[in-house]
Amino acid sequence: MPTIIGIDLGTTNSLVAMVERGVPIVLTDKETGDALLPSVVYFPEGRDAPEVGESAKVRLATEPERTIYSAKRLMGRGFSDVASESEILPYKLSPESAEVIRIELGNGRLVTPPEVAAFVLRTLKARAESHLGEVVEKAVITVPAYFNDAQRQATRDAGRIAGLDVVRIVNEPTAASLAYGLQNKQSATIAVYDLGGGTFDISLLRLEDGIFEVLATGGDSHLGGDDFDLTLADVLLEEIGIPEPDANLRASARVAAEAAKRRLSDHSAAVVTLTLPDGSEFIRTVTRDEFENLTASLVQRTLEPCRQALADAGLTTSDIDEVVMVGGSIRVPAVYAAVKTLFGRDPHTHLNPDEVVALGAAIQADILSGNRDDMLLLDVTPLSLGMETMGGAVERLIYRNSKIPSSARQEFTTSVDGQTKVLLHIVQGEREMAADNRSLARLELTGIPPMPAGLPKLEVTFLLDANGILQVSAKEVRSGVQSDVRIKPAYGLDENEVRRMVRESFTHAEDDFAARMLADIRNEADASLLSAPKLLINYGSELPPEERESIESGLAEFKQVREIATDHAILREAMDAFENIARPLAERAMSGIARHLVAGKSLTEASQYLEERLKENA
């Protein structure tokens, strides 16, 4: 069995790991001995090959517009999603492509975020190959739990571009839990606190019989160790007192501040030495107490999303059985202490916090290689998948938190006589109305033989693979006409939007319910309004004139209510009233044997039944 590698594709740094003789290990660069590969790619002018990692990182200062970092923030997103992001990035994003972000490298050269990520992946792949002495073709890659379909798809694309078959995309908090062996527990509720250099994520997971379910996610995409450095650097610069310090001095202050921060993680004081532009030296001792006072508000800022995630999941801190801490910044003692106090238990921290996610990815890879047949690990889908129905409501086929892989099938029919095509609108999200969810794709099923409305048997199948990637197929069963799409989502939903979508599904539940009820009843009303006139033409003459007239005026009234009613209860009442008046017509239409079959059925049901009969007899 060829080796499957595990990759943590990070915003700042990336790592590769694999399981060797049953033990997960992080692979280091043969020359430098480094495990962390900075997720930075430098594209030299001309035809030279891009540089990746440390050698690219040093170009950040001199050639910022050709040195791409933080590409993960752009993965699977559209231009408008990253407007706020692009303001702080020193490289240029092309405003021309709304769907997929393109980075302008100058001289008309453009790259997409998956391509940038692919250079990082390729470097890690090569590292694994040199370690193993064999070609590596398969990988497990981790992504944040809040990553939506487009972002996962983009990550998969990056793998493909790098020549890797991404056999599984795993949530980072799930990987961290695996690294700590939590999958061996029967069940547990787990909080994964991840504070890196530039991002903070909190994820709450539920583990049950080897299945990890994401209960809630939260965080701050612009909060991390860098902010600790900047806070201290600002204090240093203020004391140095040079008005408007230049970029060089600011950069040196940051570097010095970071070094002091690291030292303060296991010492009570650190000495900062800075050479000033006039050649003099600035020397200053920073104590841990002082550093903690300066950064206390940053630590507090990480706790708020934790409380919010708990509230979103309907949990309190006492429901949390395990706390896992990930990311380089958890080495700051005040961070550790705050998390321990919040959750009231000792967090897991004994593994290297930079390596935890990669180690977990390697364990998942090992499971997929079939080396641990005692373990079946599944993930769940973070958002529901469904179709827009007539009237704009959503018919959900796969629910949020369904185990993946998963599939679902739904039957439906046409609403207009002679309809030869249907347009299916696939959406993702928790809201009741399609417009409030994220549009994933539109699929057209054409070539349906013309039949009366309600007669075609349309079947749509959703297949969600183990990576959370959806494939949809639609078929007209009677004629066998078929159409498929592999959902290649229109990029453009940011992580906060996913979080918001899930949160909003709770807060808007009542409005949504009313909107959904209205859409449903409108559909029923339209079907009834469509069939009643047909039945009147065909069977009206068999009714006594006064009965027919009362049906006709009832129909006009019902039609009017349908036009103006925005309250589902009012429309429902009007429809019930009309169906009552029209019952003799429905019954008349069902002559002979049909009559007793449909006794007590609604006009719509009766007419549908009738049309099928008519068709069969035709």
Ligand code: AMP
């Ligand atoms: P990550 O993005 O997970 O690699 O985290 C990198 C962050 O961890 C950077 O902000 C580092 O400054 C920070 N970091 C690394 N080592 C330490 C340490 N010993 N004490 C405090 N922060 C650290």
